[in-house]
Amino acid sequence: MKILTGNDLSSGDVVWWSGTGWSRHVEDAADVGEGGESIARAEEGARRVNVPYVIDAEATPDGPRPAHIKDRVRALGPTVRPDLTLKPADPLAGEWVI
Known part of the structure; x- marks a missing residue:
């Protein structure tokens, strides 16, 4: 499986082609094949x-998983604080909260 990633120009966020x-x-990433x-x-x-x-990615029941660390x-997201990772169900994911 091949997926496409980059950074959003307006926010700098990591994004995935759906x-x-x-x-x-x-989890929304689509297989782009060739x-x-x-x-x-x-x-x-x-x-x-x-x-x-x-x-490269592998298909899992929860969506694509990138092959490389x-x-x-x-x-x-961060590897040392699991509570800071991006949660897909969170409506504020990707929003700045002050």
């Missing part, structure tokens, strides 16, 4: 995402 747009949740590079070029050219790239950290 098949129709970008999501902050890796078309990932062309999607990445088009999305970067449209200035919706910064430095998109295709990564670097991308798992990008997907889930």
Whole structure:
């Protein structure tokens, strides 16, 4: 399985290609197969995402899991504080709360 990731241009957040747009949740990532590079070029050219790239992932019952530890950290957040990780069900995920 191949998925596409990058950073949102307006917020800097890590985002994942869902098949129709970008999501902050890796669980929404769609398998891009061999078309990932062309999607990445088009999305970067449209200035919706910064430095998109295709990564290997494995399908799990909970959604795609990035194969490399670097991308798992990008997907889930800090490795030392599980309470700070991005929670898909949290309506405020990705929002700044002061």
